[in-house]
Amino acid sequence: MAANMSAAMLAAGGSVPDDHAAGVAASRSSAFALHSDGFVDRWITxxxxxxxxxxxxxxLEAVQGWHREAATGNIHHxxxxxxxxxxVHVRHRVGHHQLEWDQPIxxxxxxxxxxxxxxxIEGTxxxxxxxKEEPGNVGxxxxxxxxxxxxxxxxxxxGGAKPLFIELFIEPDPARRLFARLQTxxxxxxxxxxNRNMIILAGDEVPVELPEGFIWLTLRQIASLIRRDNLVNACTRSILACLVGAGNTGQRDAAAGREGLRDALQWLDDRRAMTHMLTRRIGLNDLREWRLDEKGYFSHVSSSFFRIVGLKVSSQTREVGAWGQPIIENPAPGIIGLLLREGPDGPELLMQAKAEAGNRSTxxxxxxxxxxxxxxxxxxxxxxxxLFEEFAAPGPFPLVHExxxxxEGARFYREYNLHRILMLPEKTELALPPxxxxxTMQQVLVLVHLGEQVNSCARSIISCLL
Structure with a gap:
């Protein structure tokens, strides 16, 4: 059934329902917007x-409302x-190569x-x-x-207030769903x-005049804001990845598209079959290279990777005025990179079959x-x-976006990743590992639409192509 649905989506041009695909494309290119770009800048400021x-x-021992279990060391509300x-203790084997480690999660x-x-709004x-404020937000x-x-x-x-508009997402009218999929x-x-990533079409029950703190933006405006540093949050980027390329035309014939998609799905399944990962829950006390450091944070002995710190938080605008929580802090930004090339049917993306310990499908x-x-x-x-060196210090491949x-600022403390999109020069051959x-962009969109197939880092950088 998934293969049939994928083929139908590929032929239709993406993950957005046919009657709204043109609206998505127009929102990406239209000069009209309810608010001018200058107004949006002032509103954000x-x-x-x-x-x-x-x-x-x-x-961590001073975080209000949380405790560490004496027997395991695990942290609970x-x-x-x-x-x-x-x-968790993780054993990851691919072929004859095996790697073991343990970590907090x-x-x-x-x-x-x-x-x-x-x-x-006026046809657009x-x-x-x-x-939105979050305790770990940059900015x-x-x-x-x-x-x-x-x-x-x-x-x-x-014990706080219910989020505004939540009732429109709990059991939405199927006719109003532009997108609704579980994503890891x-x-x-x-x-x-x-989490369930959703785009729901609002009717007259949602006025053009929004409560304070909310704003209507076109895709053109959002795409421009994504190009700025640390402004559009990770959850927004995750959702909007489904709209990249939606409504575009020019896809090759449906039979060839189905064949290419079938090959891509088979490759992904083959990589899953070759990858064996056993993730076993254990206590924080049982981690071999992690411990409470001199500040009372939970850290790796090398001070690498990440650490768990405690936060004391207060806010005048959130549903709750004050709270405490543990949060993950990374010592350095990471790099998320995407390599593009021009293919016979438009841009192609170099993707990897990425194994991660916390994925249900590995x-x-x-x-x-x-x-x-x-x-x-x-x-x-x-x-x-x-391609570690190529993305760590771009040189031979032209830079398309940085x-x-x-x-996400509710779980990660002031963390960001450098997003780099590079272009493979014409006639450059690249030998690929398995x-x-x-x-194609179309194939990636189909996998985004299927849900829990495209990881959060990929969705984040794909949104930069809006």
């Missing part, structure tokens, strides 16, 4: 000036809700909602984004989806975590490059990934 959220790092931090066994409302499709306020809420949040486990979160630091479609330099340089245990894009394959 004002939202950042009003930012009331403040936080302070504290030892006193209510048993929200999320936990625990340990976030477990949050509930599906959240990441939803964007869309609305035709607009999208509702929110100026305080970033542009988030209309709704960004875990199950614990929108069922009010924190960061499989390197979340264990089996998925292997998902990842970007060309996904690494943190410091974790590999001088580390005899880890082999540098394919920006700093922040990670885990890498050139895919």
């Amino acid at each position: 004002a939202a950042r000036e009003k930012c009331s959220l403040s936080n302070m790092q504290v030892p 006193d209510s048993g809700r929200f999320f936990s931090v625990m340990g 976030i477990e949050q066994p509930e599906v959240g909602i990441l939803g964007i409302l869309a609305k035709y 499709l607009h999208f509702c984004l929110q100026a 305080g306020v970033q542009l988030s989806p209309t709704v960004q809420a875990t199950y614990s949040n929108y069922t009010r486990a924190h 979160e960061d499989g390197g630091r979340f264990l089996y975590k998925s 292997v998902q479609l990842g970007p060309t490059a996904q690494f943190t330099q410091g974790n590999y340089e001088g580390n005899a245990k880890l082999e540098k990934p394919f 920006s700093r894009q922040a990670e 885990d890498y394959r050139w895919l």
Whole structure:
């Protein structure tokens, strides 16, 4: 059934319903917008000036409302809700090569909602984004989806107010769904975590005049904002990846498209069959190379990778005025890279079959490059990934796009990744390892639409192609 649905989507031109594909394409190119670009800039500046959220790092034992289990060392909220931090031991084998490690990981066994409302305003499709504060945000306020809420949040486990517009996403009218798929979160630091990415068409119940902190933007405006550093948040980028290329024409004949998609799906399945990964839950106390450091944070003995720190947070604009939480802090930004080339049917993307310990399906479609330099340089245990040097210091491949894009600020503290898109020069041959394959934009969009096939890093950098 999935193969038939994929073929139909490929022939139709992407993941957006036919009757709205033209609206998406027009929103990407139309000069009309409800708000001028100058107004949008002033609105963002004002939202950042009003930012009331403040936080302070504290030892994990001082985080209000959370505790460490004596027997395991695992970190839980006193209510048993929200999320936990625990340990995992991982054994990863591909062919005759095997790697073992252990690490902390976030477990949050509930599906959240990441939803964007869309609305035709004077015939042009607009999208509702929110100026949202998160404790780990770079810049305080970033542009988030209309709704960004875990199950614990929108069922009010924190005792605070219900998120605005949440009722439009819980059981939406199928006729109003432009996109609705489960998508995985960061499989390197979340264990089996998925959120529902959604774009829902709003009717008259949502007026053009929005509550304070929300704004209607066209895709053209959003694409421009994504090109700025650390402004459009990770959840928004994750959702909007489904709209890249939607509504474009020029796809080759349907039979050839189906054949190419069939080959791509077979390659991805073959890589999954070749990859064996056993992820076993253990206590933080049982991790071999991790410990509480002198500041009361949970760190790797080498000070590499990441650490778990405590936060004390207060805000005048959030559903709850004050809270404490653990959060992941990375010592250095990573690099997420995408290599493009011109193919017979338009741009092609070099994607990798990326294995991550926290993915249910183990292997998902990842970007060309996904690494943190410091974790590999001088580390005899880890082999540098394919095209490491090319993306660490671009030279032979022309630079198409570069920006700093922040990670999700509710779980990651002031973390961003450098997003680099490079172009393979014409007539350049590139010998590919088995885990890498050139895919058309159309094929990638189909996999995005299937849900839980394209990882969060890939969706993030694909959104830069809006």
